[in-house]
Amino acid sequence: MGSSTTLLVLLFVLGNGVAVTMGRFLRTEVEVIEEDLDEELFLVKESKLVANTSAGKMVVFYDRRVPERLQIATTTMEPRSLMIHRFLAATNVMYVVSGEANLGYIDQNNQRLTQIRLREGDVYQIPAGSAFYIANEESDQKLEIISGIEPSQGLGDDVFQSFYIGGRANSGLSGFKKEILEAAFNVSQEELGTFFTGQKMGVIVPLQGSHATGKWSKFLELKEEEKLQQLREMVQQGQENEEVEKEDEESGDDEEEQQQTSLPWRMLFKSVFGEEIKNTREKITEDPPRSYNLNKRKPDFENKYGWRVAVDGSQYHPLKSSGIGIYHEYLSAGSMMAPRVNPMATEYGIVVNGSGRVQVLFPNGSNAMDTNITKGDVFFIPSNFPYCEIAHKGESLELLGFTTSAQRNRPVVLVGARSVVRTMEGPELATSFGVSKEEIKHLVSAQHESVILPTP
CATH class of the missing domain: 2.60.120.10 (Jelly Rolls)
Structure with a gap:
């Protein structure tokens, strides 16, 4: 089985294992998605x-x-x-x-x-x-x-x-x-x-x-x-x-x-x-x-492909009363955020600079949205919906966003060197995919980067 096909199956399995918190989307949109995919479903147009x-x-x-x-x-x-x-x-x-x-x-x-x-x-x-x-x-x-x-x-x-x-x-x-x-x-x-x-x-x-x-x-x-x-x-x-x-x-x-x-x-x-x-x-x-300067804060994660920083009520006390968190992320040209899911909060993002692409899955693994984004575009990711952002090859992508939780709230990374699949790697995971232990080990160990990844 090819690695790309296996990765797709993996995302389907992980998506099915996530609790559904937005049944209204699933009841109304999933039924339509098979026949007529709305490529801009989660873009905020109003x-x-x-x-x-x-x-x-x-x-x-x-x-x-x-x-x-x-x-x-x-x-x-x-x-x-x-x-x-x-x-x-x-x-x-x-x-x-x-x-x-x-x-x-x-x-x-x-x-x-x-x-x-x-x-x-x-x-x-x-x-x-x-x-x-x-x-x-x-x-x-x-x-x-x-x-x-x-x-x-x-x-x-x-x-x-x-x-x-x-x-x-x-x-x-x-x-x-x-x-x-x-x-x-x-x-x-x-x-x-x-x-x-x-x-x-x-x-x-x-x-x-x-x-x-x-x-x-x-x-x-x-x-x-x-x-x-x-x-x-x-x-x-x-x-x-x-x-x-x-x-x-x-x-x-x-x-x-x-x-x-x-x-x-x-x-x-x-x-x-x-x-x-x-x-x-x-x-x-x-x-x-006092104010809190996001630019002076050391990124929560940084490598040669980009960085991400998030602030919640534990770092900036006034946010505790509002229930709002804030994040800032940068992807160099051609890089991508690893597929991930936020089980605690809905996320909103606005493109500050550059352009790229965002893909969102329904919790059952079917494609919810796959669309290009550019400066000024606003989108949202419902909680428990797997997603990833990709910078276009010729341009970086900078996002500022807000979340509906001020608790210590970090998206769960699904794929990469530090991820759910890497941690779960073992005979049980191999059995769930119907492959050998050697095959599953090769698949989950092939990616040496974490959180922010290069694209092929």
């Missing part, structure tokens, strides 16, 4: 353009078929630009592909404005329920970010929902009735008109060049305490208005309207800023988490 201005662009990729779903977002920001303040009801694990970012968000533990500088290769998690902004203050360098986002399950929307604090058309505040905003901010209608019509560009705006964006530049120039004080003044105004509303409610004046006024703001303030607003000079006893 996307939404969340932001597109002269200052930057953000695209979200999603797939409604995946039970353990993540959404992959790619963000590009021009020099001197800002992604305006937003409230995101989803965990956001960010990776800086290139450039540098100034990130500011309200830390949920100590209710202060946390500011951190992120550089190329940095990983940072923004917890669900945080208000934040991202600024690219560099004058000559674009900022590129890839994010793995775990959306909340509340509304069942295809794409995560963002509540933008600033901006005009996108602001989550501007839709309130004028009388509600007047009471909440404690300012006149004329003042509110200027506030909510000044920014016309959208989600990503320039930091220079117009009066409309000047307030953002000024905000970023403030010291940390001054920034937080501005936000807290809004909160304080809301609290004072609630006291007035309570008095009015007790007198029975316009009770229904007063409830409409206070409820949205009370929910917002409690969600973003917490039940109590602490003094800005209060000593902070708990430091915010």
Whole structure:
């Protein structure tokens, strides 16, 4: 029996021995696969353009078929630009592909404005329920970010929902009735008109060049305490208005309207800023988490054909709360990742550079997908589905990815010098293939490389 035929049979046997966790795929897709193979079954083709201005662009990729779903977002920001303040009801694990970012968000533990500088290769998690902004203050360098986002399950929307604090058309505040905003901010209608019509560009705006964006530049120039004080003044105004509303409610004046006024703001303030607003000079006893630089981490595996590095909650503590892991891998031209399977998590990958090919099998061993991938393509691998990636002969392949588990989670390598078949080599394995001990020993010992292999 030829080695290629034996390897195929081996993959079928291993595939049949894997527990099936995605029965829906097996019931619906395997029946079709024999007659009409979908060569792009696990490519993520659905996307939404969340932001597109002269200052930057953000695209979200999603797939409604995946039970353990993540959404992959790619963000590009021009020099001197800002992604305006937003409230995101989803965990956001960010990776800086290139450039540098100034990130500011309200830390949920100590209710202060946390500011951190992120550089190329940095990983940072923004917890669900945080208000934040991202600024690219560099004058000559674009900022590129890839994010793995775990959306909340509340509304069942295809794409995560963002509540933008600033901006005009996108602001989550501007839709309130004028009388509600007047009471909440404690300012006149004329003042509110200027506030909510000044920014016309959208989600990503320039930091220079117009009066409309000047307030953002000024905000970023403030010291940390001054920034937080501005936000807290809004909160304080809301609290004072609630006291007035309570008095009015007790007198029975316009009770229904007063409830409409206070409820949205009370929910917002409690969600973003917490039940109590602490003094800005209060000593902070708990430091915010630092970023984790993936580029400086020694690869988990490396040889002359490529490398792979993965980070989970044991290396970067904030990931424990999200249940998201992250990995980065590089294959030199013509090399391949050995066939493997992830029994614990669904994996998502996006091609950062280069091009190649990815093949995925159903757990029963039949071919699920075999397709070419190039820069910008997003795909996912369901747990317990064997797969491998191959770089094209004339070009390397670089992938960044996220997994739905933050535990110590490594794919199980099926073939190679350090693999399942090498460990299982013996008379039992020979019997399962119906070959001699000599033949099985030759087959499983022929490959001297591990994890990342040369292609013929």
